[in-house]
Amino acid sequence: MKKIAVLLMAVMLMTVVFTGCGGEDVPNTDNKDKVASDLPTIGIVQIVEHPSLDTIRENIIKQLVDEGFIDGETVKIDYKNAQNDTNNLKTICQSFTANNYDLIIAIATPSAQAALGETTEIPIVFSAVTDPVGAKLVDSMENPGGNITGTSDAVSASKIMDLALQITPDIKKIGAIYSTGEVNSVSVINELKQYAKTKDIEVVEATIMNSSEIQQAAQSLIGNVDAVFSPIDNTVASSMPTIVDVLNKAKIPYYVAADSMVADGGLATDGVNYVALGKATGSMAAEVLNGADTATMPVQVMSDTQIYINKKTADDIGIKIPKEILEKATDLSE
Ligand code: TRP
Numbered sequence: 001m002k003k004i005a006v007l008l009m010a011v012m013l014m015t016v017v018f019t020g021c022g023g024e025d026v027p028n029t030d031n032k033d034k035v036a037s038d039l040p041t042i043g044i045v046q047i048v049e050h051p052s053l054d055t056i057r058e059n060i061i062k063q064l065v066d067e068g069f070i071d072g073e074t075v076k077i078d079y080k081n082a083q084n085d086t087n088n089l090k091t092i093c094q095s096f097t098a099n100n101y102d103l104i105i106a107i108a109t110p111s112a113q114a115a116l117g118e119t120t121e122i123p124i125v126f127s128a129v130t131d132p133v134g135a136k137l138v139d140s141m142e143n144p145g146g147n148i149t150g151t152s153d154a155v156s157a158s159k160i161m162d163l164a165l166q167i168t169p170d171i172k173k174i175g176a177i178y179s180t181g182e183v184n185s186v187s188v189i190n191e192l193k194q195y196a197k198t199k200d201i202e203v204v205e206a207t208i209m210n211s212s213e214i215q216q217a218a219q220s221l222i223g224n225v226d227a228v229f230s231p232i233d234n235t236v237a238s239s240m241p242t243i244v245d246v247l248n249k250a251k252i253p254y255y256v257a258a259d260s261m262v263a264d265g266g267l268a269t270d271g272v273n274y275v276a277l278g279k280a281t282g283s284m285a286a287e288v289l290n291g292a293d294t295a296t297m298p299v300q301v302m303s304d305t306q307i308y309i310n311k312k313t314a315d316d317i318g319i320k321i322p323k324e325i326l327e328k329a330t331d332l333s334e
Pocket residue numbers: 052053108109110128129130131153184231232233234237257258260261274
């Protein structure tokens with residue numbers, strides 16, 4: 001008897017739903033989650049998992065919480081990772097726009113480019129885009145001009161090379177391992193080439209299209225260069241152990257562009273703090289959720305840098321880091 005009553009109630013309830021009383025409330029499959037929770041929805045898209053991007057994402061979310069945007073309570077957060085595949089990026093961004101999310105947070109250059117490729121309406125806040133103008137995301141850093149703004153990690157090849165020449169002054173030939181498909185890398189490499197010219201250093205390029213080419217690229221430089229440099233490259237950052245293994249065995253100093261790449265075995269960098277960058281991105285996202293206009297919100301450039309070294313790598317390859325640098329550097333080998 002009890003069972004029947006329950007069944008009957010269920011049938012009645014379904015009838016109410018399917019006859020669609022109150023037209024607006026009819027669940028539309030596309031928009032199901034949003035309607036069900038009735039909370040603003042944020043889509044977070046990240047190109048690939050590597051320690052730096054993960055740190056950024058965690059701190060964006062932390063900052064959003066601090067500003068009252070709590071997943072499941074005041075907002076809904078849908079996080080997706082593209083496993084370094086551009087087709088995945090496109091599918092993810094298409095689903096965010098099809099579901100008419102309220103905000104897209106795009107972590108790293110390729111994600112931001114994919115998001116903007118799908119919508120010129122939904123606001124996008126990007127994070128850690130090295131060269132937003134070069135990547136054609138904004139008209140200018142001061143006046144983005146459209147539905148997109150965010151934070152930039154102003155990576156300087158010159159600063160990193162100044163440090164490299166203090167640690168290993170005899171660099172005559174420097175290898176450059178990077179992805180030709182990442183604008184963020186290409187713009188830093190262009191700066192490296194300018195710098196190298198002024199110091200009479202030859203740049204030997206070892207470019208890659210995807211992570212499967214990394215080992216071969218690193219190998220091609222052995223015996224041919226005095227040091228190797230990598231810019232802020234997502235593909236390189238997600239395959240550090242492979243490169244470090246090849247270069248450390250050959251005792252070649254490897255200068256990189258991010259703290260996480262030093263933690264993963266690179267010798268040294270003069271780089272941005274990504275905890276601070278993540279928090280700054282979270283604040284900008286909160287402003288946009290509160291109604292600010294992306295078109296007139298300047299891109300925030302994180303230009304404060306710090307020296308990071310890996311003492312274990314230095315010991316392994318037999319390099320002595322000068323005392324003046326050791327004193328101000330953070331050792332990430334522990
Ligand atoms: N700046 C990179 C971009 O524009 C993203 C990035 C942030 C990154 N931190 C990193 C890349 C550390 C490599 C390593 O896409």
